[in-house]
Amino acid sequence: MSQNNTRAGILLMIAAVFVFAVQDGVSRLLAEEYNVWMIVMIRYWFFALFVIAVAARSKGGIRAAARTSQPVLQTFRGVLLIFEIVVTVYAFVVLGLIPTHALFASYPLMIAALSGPVLGEKVGPRRWAAIGVGFIGILIILRPGLAVFAPEALIALLAALLFAIYGLATRYVAHRDSAATSFFWTGVTGMVAITAIGAFYWEPMAREDWLWMGLLCITGASGHYLLIKCYEQAEASAVQPFAYFQLVFVSIIAISFFGETTDLPTVIGAAIVVGAGLFTVWRERQVSRRSTAASALRRS
Template identity: 70%
Template sequence: MSQSNNIPLGIILMIATTFVFAVQDGLSRHLASEYNVLMVVMIRYWFFAAFVIAIARRKAGGIRAAAQTSQPLLQTVRGLLLAAEICVMVISFTILGLVESHAVFTCYPLLVAALSGPVLGESVGWRRWAAIGVGFIGVLIILQPGMKVFDPAAIIPLLAAAMFAIYGLLTRFVARKDSSATSFFWTGVTGSVAMTAAGIWFWQPMTGPDWIVMGCLCITGVTGHWLLIRCYEVAEASAVQPFAYLQLVFAGIIGVSVFGEDIETNVAIGAGLIVAAGLFTFWRERLQRRTG
């Protein structure tokens, strides 16, 4: 079945997705500052797993069809990697805040572009390598190594970006044999099992208001994933992906208005370079697909 390509609708859905995910990050920041990160992510994953199982049951063949794969090890590694990345990023929110964490994390598409050659055998020309270099100059501007006493905590969102980039590359790799429904199913289920095994030991009683916040976190997680699925169903990924950078804007607004964070000049300049470089790599990729 051919995919529709309603780009205006896809853009609207991507903007909605980035807003919902930014709200999710704000909720995660609040809960993780009060409770153990592993417990917070564990409960979030319970709802995520229930969501992917519900979707699988509605598809032809049900759960058995969704779970069927010839590469279970890679699918498991993907799920574990994403769960670990979420934990690292939530820790970053509590230490550095939403603004600086997202400013650094935004470099992950550049990491994907840089690693797609050696990992997937894709061609990366000099123009995209130049864009990757500009993006990492942006990262250095944000981190400011050597300008003052370097805070090792600034490496945390960079680690999360690297983990998410590898997760993205593995997702591309397994897509050569498995459907997106299968990958989505394995992501939710393996992550839920892993987080339960890790997080159940750190259970803490939560207050009534925080259970409401947790419920909102779970709802935003499910809603965000549903919007993202719909977005990629109605439009080409290359057309809507640049709008994913709006999550940085929304997260910045929440960080400043809700948590009283500041946007330092170096963070704004560095994030601008990263976004510009990322948009260029998306444009080059789309151009190559058209001429290829």
């Protein structure tokens, strides 16, 4: 079955982002006690094994998954994602889960804004308006110039920008490489890059904390597995809006286990950012459908 069961795809997406929300909570828990580089390195060792196992079971095996005509760009993607994860986990500690995710939700707007100059895609006035509205939402969350402004919030925005660039690079390599190839290179090159850095930050970990590390590794792999199954069931554009449920799940975890609180401006700002992001996703889907229909007419 492939991309024909939207309901199953939506349920799998919600399950995936719930697992990723748990992963974020465990990441913050460990990062409060240990070096972020080491935590991400161990997590990526397990993730790389998962990626290799998936590739080995796919058609053509590891050799087919690793075959690419753009190794430099694929390596860039893998390394970039590593730095984005490190920055995000660090933001969890210094800023908190809720504000980090509220600001990170702006990454689809950044992708839309950068897709024109970087990929040459046309961004119409409606999407530019949504990007502008989303920027207003970010300002509401940040409240620059007021005493409540936290400079650490810029770390979360940097994470969103890095992930947006990663998303654009993924779109670009997709013109010539399959999703399986990109997934393989993301895991393997990321593992090599983080090990080259994280090995210098190794520190002893308490026995009970290895249980949390095990949960972190399992949630990382299982979350990606659910995503793979999700995209097998439904089109990405149909299920992507439900990825915002991660903000809801993260907020519940942050309030219940870390004692985080939120305020009305953050809630309003996050709602504006999410709403603007959903509009850009919907609008991009509409434009893509029209483009596909026009191409079909030209061929007929």
